[in-house]
Amino acid sequence: MTRTLTGAGLTVLLLATLLPMMDSFIVNVALPTIADDLRTDGGDLELVVAGYVLAFTAFLVLGGRLGDTYGRRRVLLLGLAGFTVASALCAFAVSGPWLVAARVLQGATAALIPPQVLGTISAATPEDRRPRAMSLYTAVAGLAAVLGLVLGGLLVHADLWGTSWRLIFLVNLPLGLLALALVPVLIPDTRSTNPAGIDLPGTALLTLGITALLLALNRGPVAGWPWWTIALLIAVPILVILLWRTEKRAATPLLPPTVLTEPTVRGGLLLVAPFLAAWAGYLFALPLTLQHGFGLDPLQAGLLVAPMPLTFLAGSFALPALRRRLGNGVLGAGALVQAVGVAALLAAVLAGTPVWTVLPCLVLIGLGQALVIGSSQIAILGAVPTAYAGVGGGVLITTQQGSMAIGVAGIGSVYLAFVGLGHAGAFAVVLGIQLVVALLVAGAGRRVLG
Template sequence: MNSSAVSPGRAGLLILLTGQMLPLIDTSITNVALDPITRSLHTTPTQLELIVALYGVAFAVCLAMGSKLGDNHGRRRVFMWGVALFGLASLLCGMAGSVHALLAARTLQGAGAALIVPQILATLHVTLKGREHARAISLYGGIGGIAFIVGQMGGGWLVSADFGGLGWRNAFFINVPVCLLVLALSHHYVPETRSESPSGIDWPGTVYLAMILCCLLFPMALGRELHWPLALQLMLVALIPLIWLMRQNALAKQQQGQMPLLPPRLLKLPSIRFGLVIALLFFSAWSGFMFCMALTMQSGLGMAPWQSGNSFIALGIAYFVSALFAPKLIARYSMGKILLTGLSVQLAGLLLLMLTFWHFGLHTSAVTLAPATALIGYGQALIVNSFYRIGMRDIKKQDAGAGSAILSTLQQSTLGLGPAVLGSMFLALASGGGYITAIVGFLGLEVLLMLLLAAVALSFRQHLSGCPVPSL
C-alpha cells in the first residue's frame, strides 16, 4: 500500500464521510418515499420491493470490482467516478416517468455506490495512523446512524414539502448538488492512493454472482404476484448449476495464483462462515424490517412521509450512540459477549415493538414507537460492529483485502435480497389480514431469526473468546 500517502486532514475526511453518507442516506430516503412513488407511478407493492432491492443487488455485485478498480487505478479517481455516476443516476431517478425507468436508474445508482464505498475505508487505512486513524474509524462506524436520521427526517421533509410540485423526486434531486460539491473538492483535499501490487478483476465470478442474485431476487419478488410461471421456477432451478460454475471458476483461479471474487480457501475459515450466517440472518432481516416498517407506516397507518421519517429518529440516535461507544466495549469484552448483548437488546426491542403495534393498532404513532425502536437501533449497532471484527478473525494480514471484500459482498447481497424475500412474506400476510397483523407476524419471524443467530453465536462463542480482536 501507499504508506507514504499524505493525510487527508479534516477537510478530506469530511469529504470522504460525505461520500459515504450518500448511499446510506439514499436507502432511507427511498423508504420514506415509497407511498408517494406508488401514487405517482402507479407501482405495485412488488415493484416497490424491486426499487429497494435492485439498488442493493447492484451494490453487492459491483462492490469487489469497485475495490479492485480503486487499488489499480487510484482510489481518489475511482471515488470521483463513483460520485459522478451516483449523481447522474440520482438525476435519472428524479426524472423517471415510469417505474421501469426508475428501476434502471436505481440499478445504476447501486453501481455508483459500489465504486464510492470501498475507496473510503481503504483511504483512511492507508493515510491515517494512531489516534487519528482510530477517530476516523469510529466516525466511519457511527456515520450510519447520522445518515439514517438525515435520510429519514430530511427525506420525509423534502417529499412532504413538495418543492416545485416535484414531491418524491426531490428526494433524488437533492443528491445532485451534493455530488457536484464532493467532486469539486475531492481533487484538492482527498489524497490519491493505490495498491503497490495491482490485481485483476474476477469478471466471470462477478457475472456468476449477478446471475445468482437475480435468480433469487426476481422469483422471490415476483413469484406470488405472477402465480409462479415456469420462467421463474426455472430461474430457481438454475441456481444449482450457477453456484457450481462459480465455485469451479473460483477453484481454477485459486490454482492459478489469482484472487477470485469469493476465494474457496477463505470461505472454509470458521470466522468467514459465521460471518455468512450473520449476513443471512441479520442483514436480510434488517433491510426487510426497514421496508416492511415503511410500508406499514405509510400505506397501513396513513402517515405522511415526514411523519414516517420522524418515526425512526429514536432508532437512528440510539444506533449512532451505540456505534460511538462500541470501540470502548470491544476493548474490554469478548466479541461473543458484545454480539450476544446486541442480539439481546434487539430482541427486547422487537418484542416491545410487537406489543406496541398489537396494543395501539392503527393509532400507533412516532411517540409510541420510540422506546422499542431505540432498543432495536442500539442492538443493531453492536451487531454490525461485531460483524466485520468476527468475520476477519481468522484472516491473515496478506488476505485482509480479500476477506473484507467477501464480508462486504455478503452484507450487501443479503441487504439487497431482504426486501424481496421477507417483503413478499409480509405482503402475503397484509393481503390476508391487514398491515397491523402483517407487521406483527413479520416481527415474530424476525424474533425467530435473531434467536437462531444467538444459538449459532453461543456454539461459536469459544472460538470468539480465544482469539484477539483484529484492528479494523
C-alpha cells in the same frame, strides 16, 4: 510519497460514504407516494429498493479492484459523477420501470465509492489516527440506512417547488457536485503497489446468482409462481456451485475460498446474513405500515423512526467499551436487545396501541442493530488473514449488501402477500420473522464467534 489525509479530507470521504449508503433506504418512506404518482405495483416498489442494493452488491469488489489498479481518487471521482447523473435520472422518472432501471444504474455507480474511501483511509492515514478514522467510517455507514428513513420523510413532506418524492434524489445533485469539486483538492491519490486482477467470471456468476434469487422472490408471489420463477430458484444453487468452483481456480478470486473457510469469518457471515436480511425487510415494511396502516404522513413516519438512528449512533460509540468487557459476547447481547424491542413492537402492533407508544421499542431495535453489526464487523475482519485484509472487507460488505437485497425481495414479498390482513397484520408477520432470526443469532453468537 503519499500525501497524508487531512481532517478536511476525511470529512469529504465521509460525505462520499454517506450518499450511497443512505440511498439504499432513503426511498422507503417515499414508497407510498411513488406508488401513487407512478402507478406502480408492489413488485416494482421492491425493485426500487432491491435493484439498487443488488447492483451495489455486485460491483463492490470490482470497484475495489479498479481503484487498486487505476488509482482510488480517479475511480472515486468516476463513481461520484455516475451516482450524481443516475440520481438525476431517478428524479425525472415517469414510470416504474424507468425508476427501477435508474436505481440499478445508481447502485452500480455507488458501488465504486466505498472501496475507494476505505482504501484511501488505510493508505493515507497515519497509523495512530487510523482507528478513529475507521470508527467514524463505520458509524457513518451504519447510521446511513436508518438516517435515510428520517431524511426521506422530511424531504417528501417539504415538497419544495412541487417536487414531492423526487426531492430525495434531487438532493444528491448539489451534494454530489460539492464532493466532486472537493475530492481533487483534498484527497490524496493512492493505489495498490501490487494490484490484484479483476475476476470477471466470479463477478458475473455472483451477479447472476443474486439476480436470479431476487427476481424469483420478487415476481413469484405476485405472478403466482409461474414456471420461470421456479426455474430461477433451481438455478440459484447451480450458480453458487459454479461460483465456488470458479473461485477455487481463479488466480485473483472475487471471494477467496481461503478467506471463506476461516471458521470465524464463515460463521460470522452466516450469522450476519439472515440478521441483515430480516433488518432490510423490516425497514421496507415499517414506513409502508406507518403510512398505510396508521395513517401517518411521510414527515410523521420519518420523525417516528428518528430514535433508531440516534440509538444506533450511541451504540456504535459504546461498542469499544462493551467489547472490552464482553468480547464477542456483545453480538449475542445485541441480538437479544433487538429481540426484546421487536417482541415489544409486535405486542404493540397486535394490541393496536397508539402508534407513538412504540418509541421505546424502536430505541431497543436501533441499539441492538448497532451492537450486532459493529461487533460482527470487528470479529470477522479481525479473523481475516493479513494478506487478505482488503479482500476480506470486500467480502464482508458484499455479504451485507447482498443479504439486504434478498431481505427486501423475500421478506418484502411476504409482507405484500399478507397485506390482505391489513398493513398492521402483514407487519406483524415481518416482525415475527425478525424476532425468530434475532433469537437464533443471540443463541448462536457465542458458539460461532467464541
